[in-house]
Amino acid sequence: MPAAAPRWDPSQYLRHADHRARPFADLLARVPALPREPARIADLGCGPGNATALLAERWPTAHITGYDNSPQMLRRARTDHAGPTPGGGRLDFAAADARTWTPAEPYDLIISNATLQWVPGHPASFPAWVGGLTPGGTLALQVPGNFDSPSHRLMREIARSPRWRDRLRETLRHDGAILTPAGYLDRLVALGCRADVWETTYLHLLPGEDPVLDWVKGTGLRPVLTELGPDADAFVDEYREALRTAYPAGGHGTVFPFRRVFAVARKAD
Known part of the structure; x- marks a missing residue:
């Protein structure tokens, strides 16, 4: 039986909001000028909307829609950020699944921050997403590339141990979650885009007791917590x-x- 969809906790996710926002800010810094004013922008996997709000600072008059498939995240995003923006634009949020979403109108920017690693085969959506951009528009994405790091490797090893493997067999599947940087470059250039692809390793200095555990409780550990429910405490103790x-x-x-x-791909004019 397939694993249940992760249940997200916006408050837990936002406990490390400053660190999580840094890659999004670095991604935005490489996005070129957009072709229309006011711009139309889609944020795929907007989560609680704190990063989506940064788009309104960069493009104050834009109409920005954040898309997510988590009711918990959308509720928090709408409460904290939806409505008119100070620059005369608008920020709204809608339910959508990045696995099936396609543009229903032309966008000047389609952006996705730390979401596509949850979408198996997401590069297959690139032709439709680029096709949904206005001429000169941009597709920009950022995905974690740390699936071989101890935080994820140890999680998988414990999940495969005799105590947990029957219950977590289908829960953690990281193989092929993302492409290599060269893989993203190849896919995007093949679509006629001018592509800028790079990687960065951040050294986050985290305070408090068990801060890495606290971090992953908001992201990578969510499938395990969802699947195990009340029994998750025993797994967390081992981890x-x-x-x-x-x-x-x-x-x-x-x-x-x-x-x-990171990848930033500009569609031809």
Whole structure:
């Protein structure tokens, strides 16, 4: 039986909002000028909307729609961010699944931040997304590239142990979740785009006790927490001990290296 869709917790996700927003800001910095004013923008996998709101700062008059398939995330996004923007634009949020979403109107920017790793085969959607851009529009994305790091490797190892493997067999599937940077470059250039692809490893200095566990409780651990329900505490206890060894606390906090892959593709005029 396929694993249940993860149940998201906006408050847990936002506990590390500053660190999580840094890659989005770096992605935005490489997006070129958009072809229309006011711009039409789609944010795929908008989560609680805190990063989506940054789009309104960059393009104050734009009509921006954040799309997500989590009712919890959409509720938080609408409460905190929906409505007219100070620059005269508009910010709204709608339910949609990035696995099946296609543009229903021309967009000047389609952007996705730390979402497409959850979408198997997402590069197959690139032709439709690029096709839905206005001439000179941009497709921009950022995905985690840390599936071989201890935070994810240890999670998989515990999930495959005799105690948990029957219940978590279909829950954690990271193989092929993303392309290599060269893979993204090849796919986007083949669509006639001018592509800029790069990778960055951030060294997040996290405060507090078990901060890496606290981080992944908002993201990568959600499928396990959803699948195990009340029994998740026992899994988390095992995982916590493994993370403490892999990410020891230092005098100024815990260093959490995090690799991310970025791509910005501009459609021909």
